[in-house]
Amino acid sequence: MHKIYLLILTFVLGFTVVNAQPLVRVTGKILGPKADVLQQVTVSVLGQQESTLTDANGDYTIYSKTTSFTLKYNLLGYKPVIIKVNEKAAGRIVRDLILVPNINELEQVTVTNKQNQLSNTSIINIADLQSLPSVSGNFEAILKTLPGVSTNNELSSQYSVRGGNFDENLTYVNDVEISRPILIRNGQQEGLSFINSDLVTRAKFSAGGFEARYGDKLSSVLDVKYDRPDSNQIILTTGFLGTSLTSKYVTEKSFFLAGFRYKNNSSVLNKQDNKGSYSPNFGDAQILYQHNFSDKFSLSALGNLNIGEFKLIPEDRETQFGTVSTQLRLNIAYNGKEIDTYRTAGGAVTATFSPQPN
Known part of the structure; x- marks a missing residue:
């Protein structure tokens, strides 16, 4: 009885092994249209897990488990070829092939560049501003990453270009020159800059050699545009240093932009050497309405209202200095308080006429 079972098991396994053997062996050579040898051509049997590549001489060998199958030849830059094979019995066959290049001819393409090649202007990537760490939270923080621009206080939006003074930099918003207010101090007493980052759609910066229409200051020019939005939007941004609310409304022939910001960086100021009670409160409102007749x-x-109030009641200051072997410490006690208040308002009406539509 055991011999019968062993005989049946041997018969089944033998049939499975024989049935798994490939029935058809296909060889051939792949050439190009100029009889050049094509390497790395993918040859595969559709519906089976069989594929191979041509060698340095363009030769290939592949096996099929059935007598009726389909071969596919594919190479990047050439038209793929599919060949159906129907053999009556197992054996060896030869299939040579010539692949034709796949030429896709494009229609005439006109490439234009609106940037003035004679202008020494850098386009600022607005998307980088969202991921840029900044204590001040002002738009000018991204300028400090450009070559030739430097600053001496991370709390300030003021910057120096190529060794120039901090008041030698021009700022334009929608072709309107923005006058920077004269502050008593820059840094912790300084609030929000004029430019609202949520309203900016494009900006460019020149560190010298700019066009004459920007004026005669020697250091730099920052040209910012508040353009027509793509859709109606309401943007709310809040954090430990302040809150921003932006509204964008667009119609067929006009659009309206409004931005409101509040800033309180007392959490940063309390970490300074000067200990005391800090109360910085800064806010602004900015609107823009444009109608295309x-x-x-x-x-x-364009209208803007900027209000800032800085209060400080200092207590003491501790400064450590000296060498590794001799360490000194200086303690200073204060009496009194500091109150700075700023109110800046401005507006502009601009009419634009273009003989040729943009």
């Missing part, structure tokens, strides 16, 4: 003529109005 036609493709050639448009009228826009």
Whole structure:
């Protein structure tokens, strides 16, 4: 009885092994249209897990488990070829092939560049501003990453270009020159800059050699645009240093932008050497309305209100200095308080006429 079972098991296993053996062996050579040898051509049997590549001479060998199958030849830059094979019995066959290049001819393409090649201007990537760590939270923080721009206080939006003074930098918003207010101090007493980052759609910066239409200051020019939004939006951003609310409304011929910001960096100021009671409160409101009467003529109005109040009741200051062997410490006690208040308002109406529509 055991011999019968062993005989049946041997018969089944033998049939499985024989049935798994490939029935058809396919060889051939792949050439190009100029009889050049094509290497790394993928040859595969569709519906089976069989594939191979041509060697340095363009030769290949592949096996099929059935007598009727489909071969596919594929190489990047050449048209793929599919060949159906129907053999009556197992054996060896030869299939040579010539692949034709796949030429995709494009229609005429015109490439234009609106950037003035004679202008020494850098385009600022607005998307980088969202991921840029900044204590001040002002738009000018991204300028400090550009070559030739330096600053001496991370709490300030003021910057120096190529060794120039901090008041030699021009700022334009929608072709309107922005006058920087004269502050008593820069840094911790300084609030929000004019530019609202949530309203900016594009900006460019020049560290010298800019066009004459920007004026005669020698250091730099920052040109910012508040453009038409793609859709109606309401953006709310809040954090430990402040809150920002932005609204964008667009119609067929006009659009309206409004931005409100509040800043309180007392959590940063309390970590300074000067210990005391800090109460910095800064806020601003900014609006822009533009109406396009036609493709050639448009009228826009820009308004801004900036209010800042800084209060400080200092207590003491501790400064450590000296060498490794001799360490000294200086303690200073204060009496009195500091109160700085700023209120800045401005507006502009701009009419734009373009003989040729943009």
